[in-house]
Amino acid sequence: MGNSYAGQLKSARFEEALHNSIEASLRSSGGDPQPVFTQLYLEPDQYSGHVEDIKPKMDLSLRSDPSTHVLVKCHSSNSVEDMDDEDDSDTSSPPLPYLQGPPPDGCCTVDGFCQAGKDLRLVSMATESIEVPAGFELVGAKSPSIPEHILVCAVDKRFLPDENGKNALLGFSGNCVGCGEKGFRYFTEFSNHINLKLSTQPKKQKHLKYYLVKNSQGALCKGALICWKDCKTRPFSNSASSSKPSSSSSLSSKENGDTNGHSPSPFPLSDSPPARMQSGSSSGIFGPQELGFLKPLNTPTHGTKTLPIVPTALRVNGLTNGLSMDGRSTLLSPPRTNPLSTPSHGYRTTETGDSPASTAMSTGPPKKRHRSWHPTTLVPIPATAVPVPAIRPLTCSSGPLLSLSNQQPASVSGVIQPQPITAGETVIIPDNLLNSYGVRPVLLIGQGTLPYFFGNVGDLVVSPLLVSCYKGRELNEKTLASLGMSANQLLTTETMILLTLQYLARLGTEQIPLREEFEQIMLKAMLCGPTGPPVSPAQLPWLARMEASVSGGSVQVLVTHGSLGEGISESLRSLSETSPQQQQCLPNYVLIICTSKSGANEFCVLVLGKYQSRALAESMLSTNEFLKEISYELITGKVSVLASHFQSTSLGDNMDKQLVRYQRKRKDRVVQPFQGHLTEYIHSQEAATMIPESGPDLLSDDFQIHPPQLSVARSLLSQVCAIADSGSQSLDLGRFCKVDFLILVPPSHVLVHQTVQRIRQSGVLIDLGIEDVSLAMQKSDKYVVRLDTEVHTKMEAFMRKVKQNPYTLFVLIHDNSHVDLTSALSGSVCHGELQGLADRVVNCPEVLEAINLLVLQVSCFPFTLQSRQSRISTQNEVHWPDTENQQGEASPKDLIYFGLKDYSKSLQWGVASPILRCDDAFERMVKTLLERHPHLHSMVIRSYLLIQQYTEALMALTAAPSLRDHVTPQTLAMVEDLLSVPGRSKHGCGHMLLVRVPSLQLARLAQERLEEARDKLGLQYRFAVLLGSPAAEISLPVHFCARLRAWRGCKNEEWVPHTYEDLEGLPCIVILTGKDPLGETFPRSLKYCDLRLIDSSYLTRTALEQEVGLACSYVTRRVIPKTKTATSREERPREGERSSGETAEHDDLPMELERPPSNASAATRTSGSTTENGVSSSSILDKPSSQSDPCGSRTMMDSCSSPVRFKQECDSQAPSSSSTSSFSSASSSSSSSSSPAAQRPSQSTQAPRECNRTQVFPRTAVLSRAAYTLLAPETLGHPSSASLLPHADVSWSSPLRPPVPHGLGGAEQSLYYRQWTTARQHHADYEGPVPHPHPRRLLLSGPPQVGKTGAYLQFLRILFRMLIRLLEVDVYDEEELEEDVQDKSKVPPSSGPQWPDVEDVRKLRFDLCPHDCKFKYSSPVYANRMPKTQSGVKTERLDTEADPPKRNTVSVRLSLFAAHNAFHHCEQCHHYSEPIPAAQLSDCTFHAFTFCSSMLGEEVQLHFIIPKSKESHFVFSQQGSHLESMRLPLLSDKESGMMKSPIFTPTTGRQEHGLLNIYHAMEGAEHLHILVVKQYEMPLYRKYWPNHILLVLPAMFNNSGVGAARFMIKELSYHNLELERNRQEEQGVKRQDVWPFIVMMDDSCVLWNAQQPGPDGKTEVMNVSLKSVLQHMEATPKISQYAVCGLRKWSSSLSSQAPTSPFSRCHLHDLILLNVDLTQNVQYDLNRFTCEEVDFNLRANSSGLLLCRFNQFSIMKKHIPIGGHKDFLIKPKLMRIETPVRVCASQYVCAPDSEQTLLAAPAQFLLEKFLQSCSHRLFPLALSNSANPVLSIDSYLNLGPEVQVCYVSSRPHSVNVDHQGVIFSGLLLYLCDSFVVSSLLKKFNFLKGATLCVICQDRSSLRQTIVRLELEDEWQFRLRDEFQTANCSEDRPLYFLTGRHI
Structure with a gap:
């Protein structure tokens, strides 16, 4: 095999070189990746003596010795990174198009400058001082856009060639010399940063041209050329045959709005960084295709990536041990130590020209791809691979090589150890499996050793889906105990094999294995225990075949005796030998069992079913990965065959030509926009100007918070208070006086506008006092920030505010916080990647450490925030109240939330047209197309079919009725509703149809095709087609904007819709794209949610449920059939008593209450008629509603025609009213939320002209078969979406666990996920603080579109109120009781002196009666002249057995x-x-x-x-x-x-x-x-x-x-x-x-005030300090002559009262300046609990001392409900029962030595309470008798407000009231001392029958006192009139004796 530019690789030394390079990498402590293949790039002339290792191309093409080599046809992938310039390339293939991603917003894009705006041109940098790090060189780069300039760069020498053009390390490392940014590890990133603006693939060999040196003047100038090539290696560089990249390559994540691309493709189109790298990982080892074989280890790893595709010579022996618990392989990637990583996705296509090695794994910086051999050459397998014929399944071990098949390799941590390959462990994958048979088999790992795979490995996917289910023996004792199991209950391998067979056999033809479902089966089997004797290895084969026999041929068993490789090879051979006619008979699953002589069974599953294998392969891809795969297929033209297929209609006609023909036929006429049938045409110019005369009744902007939102807001506030009270000192609410906030939302323009609109409508900025009323509307957008590239600038400004305002409590609200939780360490934000932004913002140290900052994370799917590493405490979670528990409390007209659970339950309603549907006809079409196009991703196929369906439906309803039977009834019904409803409305209102297309490219394609078909059919004014992209604003044609303005009465011609809610009532198709729905709220006119593209790629709970969450909304309770409400009544018996009138009658439902058909969708019968299928509901229309005033001011409408409605505040606008009549005659009726228990943020509506009942119906959701199965009610063997992995960013912490408690509330689910899920390595919480979550972070979770935005805005409002409340205090506000009016004429004017004159004060008469309101229920004191109110009869009585009377208080703001x-x-x-x-x-x-x-x-x-x-x-x-x-x-x-x-x-x-x-x-x-x-x-x-x-x-x-x-x-x-x-x-x-x-x-003294004369004869009250008050009193002249000085009590009436005397002689209390010298002989009664101050004041006055009150000062006393004697609870001494019994006042005393219940209270306290409550029994003649008071000697005791007391001192020379002529109704002697003598008592006159009460410390003192005072002379005593307080003797009770005057 060839090496493109560094000579030939000596294969004989491969093992040693590989081992040494990896070992050196592992030993390195540096942070940079270590070179792995440095020593493998050897001089070609070194191997002149080893010609057999280096075969020329021609020689290789001729030699084919079967005795030495197995010849396999191997296609090559051209290496774009290592190609020379185009003019030097020998390839005849067209150049690969390069799509450069857009630069980050705000970056500089000028040629010659970097993105930071720094000049890089050599002419500018020549004389600049440039700091070059050690090991770096300055080089010059050429930009095609400015060829006359050279750009200066700093590049690591290791990645540059030497003078011979050799030894350049693969990859790149460079710095920007302009802005100083360092660490560019990929030339693609670097070229983007320096704005090369390339039209071809960035390559360092092409664009780094010169070394830069300094001339004699020290200026930088161009030096020698960089020698990238060597003439000796040129003949080897011409072997490239194709420029087509690996089909697993993908585009930049930015194409699809990718924000979470943590799984890089094995071979990206450029050297762009993978978004996730293991720390410390080094370069990969699968770069050169000459690699003969690699054997992975059995070392367990803990990463999170899968190994879906096996490289050409990849041995996966240790794969079963190298998987994380979530079933994603981490084959060669242990954290931080292993230099290898794994590929990211398991679905790729291989066509002619693809290299089998293109699926090799990637790690860290992507490997450079080298040129390989021409497609016509045959490449020999290395000599170490022994050639063997096809292995038969039942062949025994033949020879010593096969006998080694089950040996395990030595486990060396992180180091790959090549070993000799034995024949039985080698599997050669046949060619063209996918092309010829339409199947890419999936190998489900079981237990045992997998073989090496050679040949066409791109057509085999290795999946670890079920491998964790077989790892029960790895569970620790703690986990087993939590599951209620012991180690002896674990299953044997034989039992697991049989369970696997049973599970696969019962799967349907359109079902795929689910890990979570199979795990529960395994768990149940363990818990049930063995039902019989264990299965022996000998029994296994026939038992397995018997189990498989019930599957009807869908599952087969293959038993081998040598190795699993034999069975895999046999199965693949059988597949390759199957004729196309017999392919339908192939099994879906082949379970391969290897029964070795050792008795240990091994097994795996080979998935051969076309649907099953495709679905499993696609489900292994993350959302980012399959979106990249779709982008690649679209860009490379792989969809051309599919696209050409859909150029024709279902009737075979050319669709474009047909549309053009229809367009020509109608000429310039178009379908009437509204109020007309589809057959009515008008001129296009007339249609463009056609505006409705009047709009429908719209909502006003009145903001309203509803009970559920208020409840949640209060829960949040309660939790904040709990944090403050926790004692951890994490939050000090007492220091804050303001509230400010910032809302972070996902990167969606619509969501930003929507949140800003909520803020404006709520008025929260004004309520918080952070914006003026005039500016609040304009400045609302400052408080909402998108998580995009601009977030850092805005967050820096926000954090500056946080630091600069320590007394403001800031709340950072992270809305939809589940959307992006990628760790900031897993990606690069500064180079255009958007992932990790939320982590960088919410988890940055400044946010975590700010003590005046709360973080509130809001999510409708909070599962990813609830892992073991969660940063949020369980106590800090607030969950939305369960809607079901309160539905029975709502009236039939109230709106209730209709969520995910309700959609699942709706299938039990028994209606012909369910609101949760599966379009079976569409699924059948998809299945046929999938079999025809096995190379394409199923979403591509589904999208093209969906586009055709909508196009043909438009044609069928307008110009081509013959197409009706070729459109699925469901599609036809939705389009018919869309088109027909506006025609029946005089306003032009209609429905919204939402089509979810995650891929941006496919969404744009759908928009273009549908708009083209719509326009050519003349429907461009009938409905709109919008692309709902998060990265773009809403774009709407002018005439539709004009219609929306007309409905709103808006005169502003510049207004355009900014949110989807602004589209209320507009007939439109919204194609919603983007990786995830981001929380946008849709109008109530949304009727259909088309989710048919959401299939088996969405196999996590969050991914699936957030899609269906788009349909959730509020509906009228009466439209819900009884099946739902009856269930809740059975659970709550109290609700069963409700009248049946609260539930809607059958005729209220716009549905056919028939027995549901066997198929889930009634819309898929053979006929295309919507009437027959009962799908169309076009007669039911949702009435539109208004949003916030689109023109910036309140909507102006005629008051007689516009009803007044309260706008709800929630995420989801409530659906509008509906009626069974057409829209033109429909009118909203009353739907007031009069019931306080209304479950939703409902709306109240006044009825305008007609009285049709308002009914809001649930939206209809149309799903794919895969999604429908998971959302349908659970039946036997069918899991629900709640049982899936909660989120792709977390993994299960254990292979076995209890089922998800999805039937319980959010708190229980949170505890479950916190126990059983763990964050993946790329998760922001991966290194979260497990023991100590962040103390100031809260989580608000609630269903989608339930009203969470309104709840947290209300939370801000009540949080501010609470903080203000903390700065306020409740003080007593009570006017003084009536004073002596006769004294007021003698007082000096208010403008008198500041200090009192002693002589003047002496002239004042002391006011004996206390006037403070706290003595309102105390006995008045008798004086010579009594005030009017006190001289009369006082009828008030304090009942101590009841709660004490509430005193008046007022809240005042605390002053300085x-x-x-x-x-x-x-x-x-x-x-x-x-x-x-x-x-x-x-x-x-x-x-x-x-x-x-x-x-x-x-x-x-x-x-x-x-x-x-x-x-x-x-x-x-x-x-x-x-x-x-x-x-x-x-x-x-x-x-x-x-x-x-x-x-x-x-x-x-x-x-x-x-x-x-x-x-x-x-x-x-x-x-x-x-x-x-x-x-x-x-x-x-x-x-x-x-x-x-x-x-x-x-x-x-x-x-x-x-x-x-x-x-x-x-x-x-x-x-x-x-x-x-x-x-x-x-x-x-x-x-x-x-x-x-x-x-x-x-x-309790809190504030002090001073009164000053003011205008209009009133006084002004101002706050002063205690210091100034005391200093003023201390400065009083002759101060030593005053006994006591004090202040008056504040009341709100002081400022309105006329000025009074500045000084008074009266009772003083609360705060006194006491002269301890003058009052030496006047003591406080140490026994007293109450009225001790009145008693002391009377004693001091009777001693002739001066008491002076400064009336210009007043004191405020705080109401403190605890402390003092208020907490004293009188209870029995011995509690016989646990429940406390209230003791009445009459029980406070008892007869001496009686057996009455004794009380645990001080004797004095009991006495005072008894006298206060029961003195009317002791002194009956004194009751309400002010003329005959009770005489009290030397003490004042409170006898109740109805009994007047005359205080007399027994001391000599004392000053007493004139009692001449006064006849007393009673005598009270309380602990009288020796000054009280009988002669004193004889001076007073008493009424006949007057009562005497003598109180003493003990019975002996009591008798002595009676004798000493000679009381028996005038008073009659009886033995039964002796009493004691109800204390036991050790508590020293008080005794008293009563008598009657004779």
């Missing part, structure tokens, strides 16, 4: 000075709330502080937890270990900005929600803030507030109320004041100069 809870984070105050590392907890010091409390009469020990940073506020002993005091400033300190008063905040149960972060409220100023917490809550508060000072109360107060905290704060503060006075007195400071004030503030 707000207090925050633990969820707030920002850069300024992070030290307040962010947890510190555990190692820093030791920075906090614990200090005990002990003092003696006179009130408690004992020492009290408190604990301080002080962070190191706060120790400066305290005084420690000299040793630093003992806390001595807390520093206090002086009264005379005037330092500005200094806060004098320490702030104490008592808090309980609110470590998260308490507003304890006052950093902003204090304007960041230094201050002392101390949290007072209970001992058991200390760890929680320390966790959330690690930088705060904590004051921990003693354990004795763990069950106490807030009174104890206030008591301890005041006691501690006074003791500290004394300590500070002593300390500072030693420093010369007067004792009275030490600051005596503290601030006591609740943990």
Whole structure:
């Protein structure tokens, strides 16, 4: 064999050279591919002594010694890469046309410049400083477009020849010296980059001409020519016979919109890069065709590619072990180490002139193809291949060579080890199998060793389809356990053979084996276990033949005893010897069993059926691969025979001539565009200007979100909140105040316009506040980006916004995210490839790391996002609610979603014309054509037939009725609907017919043919033909645009449709092309979806279901027969109670409810009459609807004729109304979605003039037989589409697994796919973070066209609302209770002084009654003059057994000075709330502080937890270990900005929600803030507030109320004041100069306001900081004379009220400035839970102290529903039942020593709650009696709002209310001390029958008090009137005794 330019290859040294080259490649650590064949290009004169190894061409043609060689006719493929210039070529074949792909958008295309716009011309670069990397040379390239210039390039020396023209490595490696881009590995890419603009194939030998050198001046100039040839090898270069490339070659992926071409063709037309390369792989080893043989290894590999075609001398011994679990071979491609790769597709055609080696595998950079021998030469097989005759199947082993047939080669990792070939392992494939017999056999690998294949290997396909099914023994124990099996249940080889036979025997004639189906059969067999004794090897042959006998001859068994090769050879020989007449008797499958002497059985399956072998071969190709194959067949002219066949009509006439004859016959007349029969003609000019007078009723643009969309949006929001609350700190919602977004969509212009339209209609830009109302319409397109070459620029701008706006939450929405998930590493984007763009964008580090960016991936087929390596957590998936579960809740007029499952179930409706159809007549025609044209891909044949069918249908309905019987009834019905409906409409509306043609070339062909036929038949104004290409805008003729504008009333003449929805009502054929449907929404006028081209090439779930998803839409519920709704009712018994009127009656259906025919399609009977076949439904028309205003403004229509309808917001526009009358009389009627449970985003419609019921019917989908079988309901032995591999980019992780739970919801399916699928190597998730998915990524999945766009736009809206809500707070908005009006005349005007005057304040009377609304249900306090409302009868009563009354709140926006809870984070105050590392907890010091409390009469020990940073506020002993005091400033300190008063905040149960972060409220100023917490809550508060000072109360107060905290704060503060006075007195400071004030503030104070006089006599309220409020109060003159200062409570009415007194003497609470010196003798009641502040204020006032309220300041208090005493649940001490029982207030007390249920609650709490609720029973005379209040001595207890209390202090010199003349209705003595004496009580008068209530700590104190006070003199007591709180004795209950006044 010859080598084209490097001499001859010495075959005797082949093994050594090959071994050494591969070993060197494996040992290399470099990133560049290592040369494999460098040492094989040897000097020709080295072999002068080995003439027998180098045979001249003529000598070879004469020598034919059968004793030494087996002569095989071998055709050659010309090598375009290694050819010389055309003028030097000896070939007479025409040059191969070269189609250069278009350059990327935006690239420079000027000659002499690279695509980056840099000048490469030598004249410009001569004096430039060029950096040349080591090992590179500067060379000059010639461009045919500018021959006068030389372009400067940098090329790796290794790929250039030496001075003798030899030793140039194959391939290319170069850099661009202009823009500096490096790493061009293919000359085709490089030539595109430097804009060579070639018309022929790019070749480095032709276009790299000169070396470039520097002259004496240092300038770069032209040097010597590059010597690409050697004169000694010229005679060998003339043997090329043909320039035709390998038929497996393919064009650039850009021809078909390829975005996922990860499987390169074995021999592309150029050295373009394969889109997927294994890292570290080196050059391939099958470059030269002289390769005698190669033997692959048994080394298991993990790649994802198949080995569908076996090279000439390829031994596939180890193939069964080299396959991934998904059945795709990885024969020689283990990841990262093996330098070999595998071919990409298993279907190619071989014609005369093709080389058998053209199917060799490719890897990395494609191998260079060398010239081979002339077709007439006979090429000998290498001497190592022993010649043998044809092997008979039953021949025993004959000789030592055959005895080695079953030996396995040594397994060496990644290294191919050539071994001697034995005779029994060699199979020679007969010539012309495909040409002569129309069959390309497919070999299904089973178990055992496959032979070498020689000869015409292009006609054999090796498929690993079922090989994984036989690998049960490789399963680990964990997988077996998950399947409920053990290792002893695994099947024997004999059982697997029999199961295979059973499976093949039951397959239909139009079925092919499916891996997933057979795997389930194997699994069931394992689970069932053996039913009898195991099958022995001896029994296997006759059992196998018996199994095959039931197949009727479709399956045969062939048993051999030597090797599988014998059986394969015999089967192929039998096939080649079969006459054409006997071919119909050939079996479809031959199962070959090899029973060796060792007892181990081997087997494989040879598929010989014409349909089965073709379908299996085509199913092995990926979508990219078969589209490339179709492109190749079209470009190379292989379809010429088929095209010539279809130039004639079915009647034999020339179609073009017939059409021309019809055109001439009608002259200038055309069919009337609308409102006329097909036989009515008018002049073409008149037709062009014919515009409908009025359009149909259109929709308005009113946007509406419907219940399912809102539910999904809320689920998404809930999940975002869950991420924020997860504790992982992945998302901090508290820091964001805005929402922004960007939507990524697949590269479809229509989809971009559609999404932009949704954004405009929804108004989301305005709602989010990111665009003005005036600009929102124009700027909507900025928020939608196509995943094309421009995405990087837009994403960079978007990411800049993300970084520049840290307080904006950005949402990156990846819509239709399943479309392109190829890894960015598997392809080259910068050189024009589009694959991997989504990966580069969505998975780039910037997106993954941005903490203010959420990624939302939206998909209707999310399976490829749900593999084991998924980047999305299962918790972050949101699935669309199941439509079936809610259909029973919808009314018959509501629209419900009709999806994939419903189409499958529709076949059970029992109607004559199902909506899911298979055109059997079309399938029969296809089958006949497939047998005639075995070389062509079936989609090519189907496309040509489909074009002819539509063309002849147009002719049959207009000019050639005789063709009706030759058009399938289904096609005729669809075309008849298309043509006839506009004729019956005065508007010209009609149906849309969608034809899916994946190949762009075939789609263009279909468009051209149909337009040509339409125009010649005069139908050009009747309907439109559009090409729906993702890469192009919609192009519509002018007259159709005018019609659309007329319907919309649009006056803008420049408007054109941009989306398919804009074509609503237009009669048209849309030919939708592209690799995948990309999510475009079609109008409701779409009636038919022709999917007859979608066949066995679509054998993954996503690929198949997304095609049928085009037909999914919303339909009227009443049109669904009862069979569907009844099923859902049976599942939900509650729905069975619904009235039968909700379901449509039989006469409502436009279908014949007959028994369905045996065939699935009733439209395929013998007659062509549509009436007979019941297919035509042209009388049913979908009413069109409007889209967004096409003219840029709202549609203007007459209000009397246009109904008001709400436009839905969903992916699929709901189908419009339909009626059984013609369109001209049809009118929409009411279809309002009044039911809140309407399942779809439905539309509400008002009825215009007529009242026909609106009915929306499902679209009709016409499928191929293969697709129909998978989508039909599951029957025994027929799998559904849900059982297929979910996506081509993933693979099954195990050969055996449970069935897919397709009957369950999306969550269950997700868990299944996450367990049983794994991402392939080219998948973007291949190296995904398995243990830790991305925390800020969500997945929204829902059926196609269900409304996902509207859902995620609504999600953005409510997300923004929630963020704003986080920046808002609910504060109490309550007006104060009625004040004493008589005092208001005495107050100074509002323009009074800023600070109060002590004397003026003393003159004010203290208002005894609390006016805050939180005391609304508390007892009023008696005063001399009572307000009007309080002097009357108060009838309100608080029922504590019911829920507490809801107080009025209002939501306000947080200001800069707000207090925050633990969820707030920002850069300024992070030290307040962010947890510190555990190692820093030791920075906090614990200090005990002990003092003696006179009130408690004992020492009290408190604990301080002080962070190191706060120790400066305290005084420690000299040793630093003992806390001595807390520093206090002086009264005379005037330092500005200094806060004098320490702030104490008592808090309980609110470590998260308490507003304890006052950093902003204090304007960041230094201050002392101390949290007072209970001992058991200390760890929680320390966790959330690690930088705060904590004051921990003693354990004795763990069950106490807030009174104890206030008591301890005041006691501690006074003791500290004394300590500070002593300390500072030693420093010369007067004792009275030490600051005596503290601030006591609740943990719910959020905002502070200041009031200023405003216009119109009103006041203005503005937010101020807490710092300014406190500093203002601290600056009050003579401040030390005030006991307490405080603020008023805010209410919304403050600003509208007239200005009042600036200062008041009244009750103070919530936030007070407390003088601990003056109030030394006034204490808080440490036992109290409620009203402790009122009690303290009354005590302080009675002591003559001044309480002053600053009315110009107000405080807002946040409503916090948890914490405080709100969480205190009163329950029984011993729970006898688990269900909590509500305890009523009367049970809070009981008789002493009674057996009543005791309660687990503090005694004081029970007492206060009892008095609050039941005091009307204790003091019946006081009920609603303000004239006779209850006298309460030294305490204020809340007796309920109906009982008035008169507070009197027993202290000497106290200030009390004037009680002269007041007769009291009761007396309350609560824990009275020694100041209460009997003489005091005798001063008061009581009503007869008045009630006395004495409360004491124990029974003994109770009796002593009664005796001491001599109460028995005037009060009558009974033993039964003694009570106690319902506590057990260890809880120290309180006791009280009641008596009646005598």
